[in-house]
Amino acid sequence: MAPSETVSATQEKPISTIVIIIAMQTEALPLVNSLQLVEDKNPVFPQGVPWVRYVGSYKDLQINLIWPGKDSLFGVDSVGTVSASLVTYASFQALNPDLIINAGTAGGFKAKGANIGDVFIATDVAFHDRRIPIPVFDQYGIGARKTFSTPNLLKEFDLKSGKLSTGDSLDMSTYDEAAILANDATIKDMEGAAVAYVADLFSVPCIFLKAVTDIVDGDKPTPEEFLQNLVAVTAALDRTVIKVVDFISGKCLSEL
Amino acid sequence: MAPSETVSATQEKPISTIVIIIAMQTEALPLVNSLQLVEDKNPVFPQGVPWVRYVGSYKDLQINLIWPGKDSLFGVDSVGTVSASLVTYASFQALNPDLIINAGTAGGFKAKGANIGDVFIATDVAFHDRRIPIPVFDQYGIGARKTFSTPNLLKEFDLKSGKLSTGDSLDMSTYDEAAILANDATIKDMEGAAVAYVADLFSVPCIFLKAVTDIVDGDKPTPEEFLQNLVAVTAALDRTVIKVVDFISGKCLSEL
Numbered sequence: 001m002a003p004s005e006t007v008s009a010t011q012e013k014p015i016s017t018i019v020i021i022i023a024m025q026t027e028a029l030p031l032v033n034s035l036q037l038v039e040d041k042n043p044v045f046p047q048g049v050p051w052v053r054y055v056g057s058y059k060d061l062q063i064n065l066i067w068p069g070k071d072s073l074f075g076v077d078s079v080g081t082v083s084a085s086l087v088t089y090a091s092f093q094a095l096n097p098d099l100i101i102n103a104g105t106a107g108g109f110k111a112k113g114a115n116i117g118d119v120f121i122a123t124d125v126a127f128h129d130r131r132i133p134i135p136v137f138d139q140y141g142i143g144a145r146k147t148f149s150t151p152n153l154l155k156e157f158d159l160k161s162g163k164l165s166t167g168d169s170l171d172m173s174t175y176d177e178a179a180i181l182a183n184d185a186t187i188k189d190m191e192g193a194a195v196a197y198v199a200d201l202f203s204v205p206c207i208f209l210k211a212v213t214d215i216v217d218g219d220k221p222t223p224e225e226f227l228q229n230l231v232a233v234t235a236a237l238d239r240t241v242i243k244v245v246d247f248i249s250g251k252c253l254s255e256l
Numbered sequence: 257m258a259p260s261e262t263v264s265a266t267q268e269k270p271i272s273t274i275v276i277i278i279a280m281q282t283e284a285l286p287l288v289n290s291l292q293l294v295e296d297k298n299p300v301f302p303q304g305v306p307w308v309r310y311v312g313s314y315k316d317l318q319i320n321l322i323w324p325g326k327d328s329l330f331g332v333d334s335v336g337t338v339s340a341s342l343v344t345y346a347s348f349q350a351l352n353p354d355l356i357i358n359a360g361t362a363g364g365f366k367a368k369g370a371n372i373g374d375v376f377i378a379t380d381v382a383f384h385d386r387r388i389p390i391p392v393f394d395q396y397g398i399g400a401r402k403t404f405s406t407p408n409l410l411k412e413f414d415l416k417s418g419k420l421s422t423g424d425s426l427d428m429s430t431y432d433e434a435a436i437l438a439n440d441a442t443i444k445d446m447e448g449a450a451v452a453y454v455a456d457l458f459s460v461p462c463i464f465l466k467a468v469t470d471i472v473d474g475d476k477p478t479p480e481e482f483l484q485n486l487v488a489v490t491a492a493l494d495r496t497v498i499k500v501v502d503f504i505s506g507k508c509l510s511e512l
Binding site: 046074075077079080086129131133136140141168175198202226 | 302304305327328329330331332333334335336337338341342345346349383385386387388389390392393395396397401424425426427429431450453454457458459479482483
């Protein structure tokens, strides 16, 4: 079977297994409750990793919500690209999902139309903190890629869409800022492009849902604004993820 | 058996399986030749990933040299922390090594005693481009950790030792510079702290051998100096890795 036939056959099969990757416990737990998921009693991940799988059936879908867990040394959520890429890899190996959803909070640029509480779907992802000024390596570092296209989903919920830029810092250096501008990004997170990189290795479609907790080009400091809005914005994210999961239920990839 | 007993039993068993992780083909191939390794015919890694394993017996050791391969989109070596963490994870899962060696080139700080061609063994690793200015998250971002201690190895070859700082950029922003200073680093690379993070998840000891291709606090631009010295410095790295492998052969972890 030619690769294109494999893809099109997969696209016409109803979606059955979903992996939802969420970096922070505060973002993950409301969704665990809403979807009535339970923590996995037979871990699919190896001993030693802090990653947690919440699992359950929701309508005709098997849902696996993966949270990278608390760092064993520091006790905080394992945010950032290293953990995100590892859990995406391990989740694909263990669960072979039809679709990955990376949901979480993000910074937004008001100059590009983002407001606190908006939930964006990312059309493109790229990195903004991997500067390798050697020809071609520079493009590899940026790692820009289009995400899986979901025109019907976008239309159904009138979601905002925009480009997502990813880096391992919560703040934004002047170097990051220049790269984010070059990436033409509306939203900024700490995991998306890493999840996309791994999903692309295995040609698994991935949807990025990012809720804006802070305005990067505003006048409030990011950490303060982020922590202040985290819980309320997470509720908006929660509602959107559930609507999206409801929409996905019973559909093929080609119908999204 | 208590965890401490497990560790000490492992430490007293002769080392048998080694994984050597090297990010660039130019760095890896001379060592593949010197150690007479051959490319794996039965890949231990899943379909889709560009990672390459070179394998062979050398004295009483099974050696696996893992190179993350060429990026499928851009055709350049898959450098940086995302690929490094993924291959370390997958290598541990597939090969369960007694010891990991992360070898490669690095920038060095002459103010801390580094010269072109020096091969350093890293005593500590940390990240310099993961700024998360929220209490405790800031420490998680830096991710400083001591490496596996090898006093006899250090004494035997009179290797230089120093702290290693890791980031995903080849250049050094003023933000990176401040963080590298705070990390008290003598050498700067693009993979080490990510390899250390994953090795620590599974309590696998890891040795970091880094050869200096460019002086970060010198007057030549890093990309130019890096490319100019890459081949010659790789030869020095090659000789050191072989001496270290020879030294390891027949020994237990506790004798390193």
